Amino acid sequence: MKARPMVVRHPETPSQTGGPYVHIGLAPAQAGFDIFENNFGNVLTTAETKGERIRLEGRVLDGSGSVVDDALLEIWQANAAGRYAHPGDTQDKEIDPTFRGFGRTGSDFDTGVYTFETIKPGPTPANDGGVQAPHILMLVFARGINIGLHTRVYFDDEAEANAADPILGGIEWKVRRDTLVARRSERDGEVVYTFDVRLQDTPDGGMETVFFDV
Secondary structure: OOOOOOOOOOOOOOOOOOOOOHHHHHOOOOOOOOOOOOOOOOEOOOOOOOOOEEEEEEEEEOOOOOEOOOOEEEEEOOOOOOOOOOOOOOOOOOOOOOOOOEEEEEOOOOOOEEEEEEEOOOOEEOOOOOEEOOOEEEEEEOOOOOOOEEEEEEEOOOHHHHHHOHHHHOOOOHHHHHHHEEEEEEEOOEEEEEOOEEOOOOOOOOOOOOOEOO
């Protein structure tokens, strides 16, 4: 009778959250470190970029309603024609070489407000052959979060397109869908969309932002 091989069980590696030092590796300039020759930033446009210029801003709030002032956020979006700056997007739509399509920034360490300078994206194809409403993909890192949280930013002045969007339509309750909609305003002649990210339901009645398993 052969002896059964010894099974060596290794303990699970302790999990680590996305902070508080995530800025040093991903946004060192904000943390005061001059590491990279070229840093990703919160400005996705140049003077020649086509489309409606917008500012996307907001705060990340924890379950107590407190502002997370050291969160890190990334966005990824199509250009004004609805095409992504990626070889996997083979649509017969115009490519805008002056638009990067990706941005990264942290919440302001003093105010907790994040900002992106970008353009309003065009509609993009859906997997079912339909059309997705204009939206921005967002990824959030923060202390206490083991993996980045994926969400989407839609626009409140795109009501008709939002109503037909297959992703929004798959969210049962309107109050939950509304957590993905940024509110438009104008400030000093600039178009501003405000989008707060709530990591959990907050005491003031704010509902947790919808996050996606990507």
